Amino acid sequence: MDMERLMDLVDDSHVLNQTLAKALREIDRMALNALVLVKRQGNALAGYGVVAQAFRERAAFLKDAAEAMQALVSPLIQTQMRILAHTRMSNVYVNHMSSTQESCCPSLAAMRQQWAQSTTDREAEARALLEQLLHAVGRVQEGIADQEYVVVNGRIEAALSRVASRQLTRVSQDMGTALGKVNQAINQYRHTVEAVYHENSTRI
Numbered sequence: 001m002d003m004e005r006l007m008d009l010v011d012d013s014h015v016l017n018q019t020l021a022k023a024l025r026e027i028d029r030m031a032l033n034a035l036v037l038v039k040r041q042g043n044a045l046a047g048y049g050v051v052a053q054a055f056r057e058r059a060a061f062l063k064d065a066a067e068a069m070q071a072l073v074s075p076l077i078q079t080q081m082r083i084l085a086h087t088r089m090s091n092v093y094v095n096h097m098s099s100t101q102e103s104c105c106p107s108l109a110a111m112r113q114q115w116a117q118s119t120t121d122r123e124a125e126a127r128a129l130l131e132q133l134l135h136a137v138g139r140v141q142e143g144i145a146d147q148e149y150v151v152v153n154g155r156i157e158a159a160l161s162r163v164a165s166r167q168l169t170r171v172s173q174d175m176g177t178a179l180g181k182v183n184q185a186i187n188q189y190r191h192t193v194e195a196v197y198h199e200n201s202t203r204i
Contacts, residue, residue: 005196006080012192013073019185020066020140024059026178027147031055034154034171037164044163051154055175058150062143062182069136076129079122086119123200130197137190144183151176 034052038045151172158168 005199006077006084009080009192009196010077012189013070013077016185016189017070020070020182023178023182023185024063024066027059027062027175027182028056030171030175030178031059034168037167037171041163045161045168048154048157048161048168051150051157054150055147055154058143058147062140062147065136065139065143069133069140072129072133072136076126076133079126079129083119083122083126086122127197127200130193130200133193134190134197137186137193140186141183141190144179144186147179148176148183151179 031052034048034055038049038052154172154175155169158165158172161168
């Protein structure tokens with residue numbers, strides 16, 4: 001991975017983190033508001049109460065999945081930085097060897113091989129981290145899909161409700177909008193991570 005690709009990953013990770021943090025706060029707030037509304041109305045909104053509780057449970061799952069995903073980003077970036085540094089060192093020894101007889105300086109060849117092997121090891125480590133990150137991204141996407149299903153159920157319950165139907169419909173619509181932002185952000189991020197993964201795989 002070159003420096004430009006690395007910076008793209010850093011930037012995309014930062015943008016995703018901000019987008020997820022804001023959207024997940026909104027989702028949790030809306031889920032809590034829905035629960036408060038249901039409790040105020042009592043048995044009249046019992047059906048939507050189940051949906052509102054599911055809102056919060058799925059929001060908590062999404063938050064945990066997003067945190068697990070973000071926890072992998074820093075180690076991955078650190079590993080990629082080591083790869084760049086080790087590659088430079090390996091190239092330094094290659095340049096020295098190009099102007100020096102290898103038989104005269106066997107230590108240069110040994111050092112070059114050592115740095116090259118270290119680079120290979122770090123690339124394998126990065127590949128494993130990328131696989132974990134892709135799996136974590138998939139978990140977030142699963143959480144989004146589950147929450148979208150809950151939103152659909154919420155809209156159905158809101159339409160059937162004779163009490164606070166307009167308010168419940170608005171909650172479900174706002175929830176769907178927030179989820180749409182999360183879904184768009186995570187899809188874009190997955191594209192970036194997959195590009196890095198494929199690039200890394202071709203080097204091993």
